[in-house]
Amino acid sequence: MAPQIWENSLPHTTESPTSLNSEGASSQASPPKSRKSLLQSEGLLLVLALASLAFVYWNVLVWMEGVWSGNPDYSHGYLVPVFAAYILWSNRGSLGQPQSDNENSQVNQHTDSGLLLGAVLMACGLLMRLVGIYTRLRTLEGVSMIPMTLGIITIIFGRRAALRGAPAVLFLLFMVPLPSFLSGQLSGLLQQIATTVSTFAFQTLGIPAFAEGNIINLSNGTIGVAEACSGLRMLYAFFALTVGACMVIDRAWPEKAIIALSAIPIAIVANCIRIIATGFAYEYFEPETAQHIFHDVAGWLMMPVGFTILLGVLGILDRLVVPDESFPIQSGLR
Secondary structure: OHHHHHHHHHHHHHHHHHHHHHHHHHHHHHHHHHHHHHHHHHHHHHHHHHHHHHHHOHHHHHHHHHHHHHOHHHHHHHHHHHHHHHHHHHOHHHHOOOOOOOOOHHHHHHHHOOHHHHHHHHHHHHHHHHHHHHHOOHHHHHHOHHHHHHHHHHHHHOHHHHHHHHHHHHHHHHHOOOOHHHHHHHHHHHHHHHHHHHHHHHHHOOOOEEEEOOEEEEOOOEEEOOHHHOOHHHHHHHHHHHHHHHHHOOOOHHHHHHHHHOHHHHHHHHHHHHHHHHHHHHHHOOHHHHHHHHHHHHHHHHHHHHHHHHHHHHHHHHHHOOOOOOOOOOOOOO
């Protein structure tokens, strides 16, 4: 009887664990597949929604592209959406919310639903565009794409995912040209600052110089700090560069704030270095050579000079700020 009992019990002891293991493996393997397919469908829905948004804003996009190609102050606008798309693609894994297995999963999913918040954001974007159309302010129409895009992400992926993707969406503000009255005021202010600082530097270095408005009179010539040479292009582009750098480096928030705000003095210093170098060229070379340096060579060197100063700021922060070793650095990029 013993062998018969063992033989009868053997199928139960061998088949039931395998069936449980196969069922458990299939049950554990199915959620990743469903989660992956869900992310793919949500990604496709996001692409279709953004394509529809681009179709609705086609005239605004054409206007912005014309400004990027016609105004050197906004030539960096071509790179802004590319960089924002790269940030979103790098964080695509955090956009999908994993399904929890506890009994409160439906409650958590309902709490994280961004349908209402996304609808509010899109309504705000629509209202901003209507105001921009009524006031004929194209800049406001361009800015209205930001809440519209963030609202689409919130509706599709939820509030938590929208919070993670908000920095990349807000970075799109740098592709929108400033209104003419604001850019004119900023340009005039930067012209005055550049003229005053450069004149003071000439006098300190022993070069006779005095300013009349935005014109610096030297012993061998004059330097006119025109609107195109105010440094607005450097300021706007370099501010976008520093903010983009803060989005990809691992530093504390105070350090990131210092790096972002350093774009303002760096742009001013780089523009003043350009004017001072031109003044020295007027003193020791022919006026034609000095003019060539001022408009061509020094203009091309402004961004590398500003980037070098930024590296110096990062080096100073590395020596002033002691990192907390207990805080894990995810990417190791400092």
